[in-house]
Amino acid sequence: MKTTNKMTEKTMAQVANGKVHEILPEGGEGEETDEGRQAVDEGGGGGGRSREERQDKILPQPTTEIPAQERIPLVVDDGASESSTNHLECKDKNTNAQPDASGQTCCLPKKCCGSPVFSPFCRQLANVLVACLAGLCVGTIHAFPAVSLPRWEEAGFVLTTAQTTWFASTPMVISVLTCWGSGIVVEYLGNRKCLMIGVVSLALSWIVIAIAESFWALLLGRILQGLTASVYMVIITVYPAEVSISCWRGVMTGISEAMVMLGAFLTYLAGISLQPSAIGILFILSLIPMLVAYYFLRDSPLWLARQDKDEEVASTLRCLRGPTIDITEELEQIKDSVATERIQKPSATEQLLLLRKMIYFKPVLLSVLVLLFKELTGQYAAMAYTVKIFKMAGSSLDPYWCAVVMGAARFLPCFTSWILIERLPRRLLICTCMTLASFALGTLGTFLFFWSKKTDGLPPSLGWIPLLCFLVFTLVFGSGIGPTCWTLVAELLPSRVRNVGAGIINTCFSLFLFLVGLSFPFMVEGMGIGLVFITYSACTLSGVVFVLVCLPETKGMSFTEIQTVLTGNKYKISDMA
Template sequence: MSSRDDSASEDGLRKPLLHTGSWYRMGSRQSSIMGSSAQMIRESISIFLCVFIVALGPIQFGFTCGYSNPTQSDIISDLGLTISEFSIFGSLANVGAMVGAIASGQIAEYIGRKGSLMIASIPNILGWLTISFAKDSSFLFMGRLLEGFGVGIISYTVPVYIAEISPQNLRGSLGSVNQLSVTIGIMLAYLLGMFLHWRVLAVLGILPCTLLIPGLFFIPESPRWLAKMGLNEDFETSLQVLRGFDTDISVEVNEIKRSVASSTKSSTIRFAELKRRRYWYPLMLGIGLLVLQQLSGINGVLFYSSNIFKSAGISSGKAATFGLGTIQVIATGITTSLVDKAGRRVLLIVSSSLMTASSLVVAIAFYLEDFVPEKSHFILGTLSLVSLVVLVIGFSLGLGAIPWIIMSEILPVNIKSLAGSVATLFNWLTASVITMTANLLLTWSSGGTFTIYALVSAFTVVFVRLWVPETKGRTLEEIQWSFR
């Protein structure tokens, strides 16, 4: 091991919980003589495999979010719960996620991104098993809290890991896979919930993390994290694996080393230092985008979607909800293909503009209900339904995926654990507030509620235009140097 590695270990820096493994190692990076079987193994370990494996985490995230929707009536009936008890069950995932978000940065900092995902998988599996065997509300609540804790860690770690392993020309598209996987998880929960008993559905909920755990042993640790930990040999090996063994990585290696050398090796930073522009500006952007993502009211809108479906004359709420989930997957898939071509800013502006317009149309439709004949209410309901679909498409085209991508790109390496945890915590806290207040606001005034959501979306357009930089096609080091 190099002298720098020795000094790193003296500083108390730790090796990753899940090591990259000796089978990744090369005798020399420049060596061109390899056995055919070894060559096949190494070439199969691509960045796409890494993203595919860690995407099981956000699928778990989405399945957790979607689970309570199709199971509400059956769980209430089987366990004799009240509506308020089931509401507590649904909201406890947010509470657990907030706790997980607080811990996520430090866990990912000290034991690595892969180790963090391993830790997140265990409470998820235990939570689903607890729910599947629940005899009363206490077991449901305990299982939901465990799930939420794991989801809180996943929601921070996966976008950070993907950003840190991706080449600059693919980072946006690969980063969008995080949100795409969340929508797939939600859609699967809606689809399977139409046919399966809630206990069976809970047992199926353990599958993503059960597959994720062994999958983590076949992918390398984040090279940027390894570099920060002073594990230079592992860092260069990991980066070579990710870029391909025929690729010259010397320029990227030097960039990452220079970035790490210029930042403090300490995992803590004094709050007074956050006043410096290189810290407060990216932190403000990260928190701002993740808070505005939730303040757009997307959770409140989806919460109220069944009532809009009824007003539009659609009888099967579960089928319609599944259709909405499918639209989310398709629209997010489109974002995945566009984000590295069109850019982050353009998609965020288009997304927020669509949400502003559609929220206004829904608000106007609700205001007009009191002034038009009852026979015209069906037309207004249909208009609301179409606008709701446009709103979901708009969210999926940018505001769903891109705030997580930008958060993982702009935060400097030495404050990423603290700032990333804070930004993720604010996201979950805002999501909880929106979920809890949506019903109260809609009871107060449906038109007024959607007017508020429209104003927030309009402010998001302004926020992006004035303050959010374009990060397309730039390395993480270039992005972070730009804030100095």
């Protein structure tokens, strides 16, 4: 049934045969459409009824305004009482007749979105947490070699150095090769479908690893995990920003990294008493509730708008914001943004051509270098080879429990980093943390370099020193280096080349992870464990120099101001204050 924009929200036309009631927009007394008037005058049993008689049949309306896109018809069965909502039916499959916060009846998103008592923050947090369960899976993929490789050695299933490095680094190789296509897949299928397909892929990978009897079977499992991880990384990077409002975006986007670190921590914890095959089975069982949660997840409003699913955009926004929040303005902003993007957004070829200009090339290059120095700290090697490192250090402490402590030290700083990033200048924070990390790595490397030459090994009384150095490094990396580097990348990247630039940056980042993971065992064989960490310490200190000399302070600056500073070469050490 059609309605005009001049009809009042307090007025509703009723068709006698179908008894259709419709929530109408504001506008005073208004007027009826020709179709509505004819339906009422000519309907069986309804002919000749006055306006006052028809008004008696109107259902009560919510006290808060329902945007035009949400005003969905309510259909009442012939024999039903019009005051009852049990027999009301909404045309939109994502809504049903239910009372709003004031107790009035109207078409609202189904109860899977939660009752009206849930605040907008809780609604958005719940959706972000469900989507970021993918980060939990990514964390288990990255940390699994740390506990599986030592267990296989203890059981007599020994891999060569080359096989060890490929097992640990294969997901990163896959990410390098597929990160461009991953974004296209997510854009085509949507977050929800990709997450559900990823669960099936992960289940297959863990089954293959659990029953594997050869290196090639293990490698096949890791390839499947790399494919899934590359798609999941796109989702946990984009989805939290697209479903949250601006004032909570910083917290929501930080959840993804926290979930990755939590996945690593849980993997280390499982490795204390379980064999790799049992860990794989445990992860398979954990995927079942994830699949159920993903089934009820809402796709992001921006993605739905890009797919021209206008009705679902409105119902999803209502679900994320709550039935008492007016979504009209935000809905129009989303539609305008998508329309503008379609008109003005440069193609991939045009973005590549823009990179010939220094104003676009320089920020992309600086972003790549920021991530390079981030990975030259050796953090991925520390994650993938945690247990082996403590065994090589000769520590008297249980290496598996040391890995658990390291996992906790990676996870907990994710929450403090949100506060530090908001309160401290970017360069001050990252330089301070890199200096502390360099000192911790240098101390660890020097200690291991001298003690590795002694034949009697590390005394039990000094076994805590490697753990303490690693703990300091992990805490400062999680509190400042990791999150601040990604914040700088997001702020430096120009919007006109954001898609292609992000593809280049993610490709380089995956390549850096692969090279660090691949080179670590060979470096230990050639240089010794002590000199490896001294090298990481020197690279980290070089990162401090790079930040001071090449990067501007971006805290509190708009994207336009950042680009102005970059093109004007106005880099001052005094900006750190």
